[in-house]
Amino acid sequence: MATLPFELVSPERLVFSGAVTEVIVPGAEGEFGVLAGHAPFIGMLKPGILTIKGDGAPRAYFVRGGFAEVNPAGLTILAEEAKPLEELDLGVLHQQIQDAKEDVNDAATDEGRQRAARQLADLEQVYAALESGRTGGGH
C-alpha cells in the first residue's frame, strides 16, 4: 500500500516523523482521513484524537489547536499541543476544561463566546472518550 510522509510538529519539538499509510485528523469541520495522493489541502484542527495507521498497531495522539497541511510532499500537522495519548494526563485535560469554561464566561463578544464554547465542547468530548476508554480496560 502506498505510504504518505507525515510530520506532527508542536512548537516545542517534532513529535512524529515518518511514512504512514493513513492518518485520521480531527478537523474543525469534522474528522477526515488522509491517504497517499490526497489533494492539496489546509484545514483547521479541533481538540481531539489523531490516529496514525501504519505498520503495526495504530497510534493515537492528543492534538489541540493548529492546522493540517497536505501537499504533494506529504502531510504536515502543526499543533499547539501534541502528545501521545498515553502521556496525556486526565488531570491536565480537566484543568484545560476548567480554563475553557472560564473563557466562555469571560468572552466579551458573541463570536468569542461561540468559539470558546466550541472549544469547550470538543475538550469535553475528548475527556469523555478517554475516561470511558480507561475505565473499560484501556485501549
Next chain:
Amino acid sequence: MASLKDLRNRIASVKATQKITKAMQMVAAAKLRRAQMAAEAARPYAERMDTVLGNLAAGIVGAGQAPVLIAGTGQSQKHLLLVATGERGLCGAFNTSIVRLAREKAQQLIGEGKDVTFFCVGRKGYDQLRRTYPDRIIELVDLRSVRTLSFKDASAIAAKILALLDQGAFDVCTLFYSNFKSVISQIPTAQQIIPAVFEAQDEGEGGPVYEYEPAEEEILADLLPRNIAVQIFRALLENQASFYGSQMSAMDNATRNAGDMIKKQTLIYNRTRQAMITKELIEIISGAEAL
C-alpha cells in the same frame, strides 16, 4: 612593597574566583546544549507556519480586506518595542547589545516624531532601559521563575500584546532579540511582528492550489494571533541559547584572565621571597664581616 602574606592572600582569592568562573562556564555549556536543542526543535514549526501564512496572506492581501495583523492599522505613529533580554548578568555583552539596538531604533523613531513605548521581557533589559526612558516602559514580563521555557509563556506574552493592540496602544510592534548563530556569534536582531511581514514566495504560480476548510479568512483569523505567539516563542528560545553561549565565552575569558593573573602574582611572590632571602643573607654576611 606588599608583604609575602598579602601576596599569598591575593593569589588564593584569584584562585577561588577562577574556580567559580570555571564552574559557571561548565554549567553554561551544559545548559547551552539543551537550549540549542530546544531552539532547533522549534525551528520547523516556525518555518512551516511562515510558509503557510505567506501563502495565505499573498492571496488575501490581493483581495483588499486583510486583517489588522497583516495590513496594520493604517498608521505608523505609535510604535511598541518588545525587548527580550536575559534575566541575569555575567554574560558578556549579551543584554547590552540587544538594548543598544532597541535604543538606537527608539532614538531614530523619536527623532521622526513618533510615539515610542517599550514592552520588556527580562529584567536586565528593563533595568537598562529604565535609566534612559523611565516613563516609556509600559510592561515588564519577568521570566525568572521559569525553568524551562514552554509555549505557554510565549502565549501569555502574545495575549498581552494583542490586548494592547485592541486598545489601540500601538500601530507597529517590533521584537528585539538575539539570534543564535554559534557559541561565539550572537546577532542582535529586530523583527517587525505587527503588522506581519512575510518573505515573498519565490515559487510564484508553481505552488499547489490548496483547498481550505474552513474558508481562508477564518483560518487566517485563527492563525495570525497564534503566529505572534510562535514568533515570540522562537525569539525567546533563540535568546536563551544566545544567553548561554554568551555567558560561556564570557566565563571562558574570565577563567583565562584569572589564570594569567595567578601567573603574574606568583612571579611577583617568588621574586619578593627571593629578594627577602638575599637581603637577609647580605645582612648576615656583612654582620659577620664587621666582627
